[in-house]
Amino acid sequence: MSIRDWPANERPRERLLQLGAQALTDAELLAIFLRTGVAGKSAVDLARELLQQFGGLRPLLQADLAGFSQPLGLGPAKFALLQAVLEMGRRHLAEQLQRDSALESPQAVRDYLKARLRHEPHEVFACLFMDSKHRVLAFERLFEGSIDAAAVYPRQVLKRALAHNAAALIITHNHPSGVAEPSEADRQLTLRLKEALALVDVRLLDHFVVGEGEPLSLAERGWL
Template sequence: MSIRDWPAAERPREKLLEHGARALSDAELLAIFLRTGVAGVSAVDLARQLLLDFGSLRALLEATQPDFSRRMGLGPAKYAQLQAVLEMSRRHLAERLRRESALESPQAVRDYLKARLRHEPHEVFACLFLDSKHRVLAFEVLFHGSIDGASVYPRQVVKRALAHNAAALILTHNHPSGVAEPSQADQLLTKRLQEALALVDVRVLDHFIVGDGEPLSLAERGLM
């Protein structure tokens, strides 16, 4: 049966307009993105099958272009549309964060860092550079690979902080395993960077670790 033949209250688009996007399942949201199904398969049923094939909505969103495009009902055009949607989301979160103080909008910081780092297949280390009122100046990925004391160079972090004329910053890195618990190396690195940046009067406000759930704050844990 075509979605057009469903009761209006059960159609994903009408349901979204009536109750908001949060009321929809992953399959219903994906069906709206797909717009149409394939021969004999509705957009919702196709969305359900794709979620089963990929294992989760996150896995689908983070799929490579070749893996994405060889699935039923998908292709390069859909992949390009999806990447555009994801980038618009990241830019929206960045604009929202720039309008507010990072310290007064901790959820906005978490949402932005999660959007930027959660999909990375390998560890990356980045900084959110802030002005004296803790408004965002820039976000930069500075290092790739295993994050430990040997792979993150305080001198480079200090150099970039001075280049942005930052008064403060927020450190962040991801754990591709999905487990955001801080390691001993994470804590030692944070301390080294705090000490190095203090020499040029730049405050380290927090260090967020991005995993599968909400980014973990070392400051909230009392670890810095």
């Protein structure tokens, strides 16, 4: 049965307009994105099958073009549309941070860092550079690979902070394992960078570790 033949209060688009996007299931949200199903399957049926094949919404969103195109004939056009939607979400979060003080919007910082780093298959170390009012000037990925205290160079972090004329910054890196618990190397790296940045009057406000859930703040742990 086509979704058009469903009762109005059961159709994903109508439910979204009535109840808000947060009320929909992953399959319903994905069905709205897909717009149409395939022979013998509604868009919701197709969405459920895709989620089952990929193992959830997150692996589907993280798939590259080859992985996305294999199941059920999804092609480059849908992949390009999905990437555009994801990038618009990241830019929306970035604009909010640029308008507001990062310290006054801790959840906005967490949401932005999750959007930028949670999907990465390897470790990425990045910085949010901020002005004296703690508004974001720029986000930069500085190091990639296996991140530890020896692999992150304070001199490069200082160089980029001075290039942005930053007064403060937040450092962040992801744990591809999904476990955001900081390691001893993470703590040592935080202290090294805090001391190095203080030499040029730049404050290190926090170090967030991004995993599967909410990013973990070393400042909130009292480790900064």
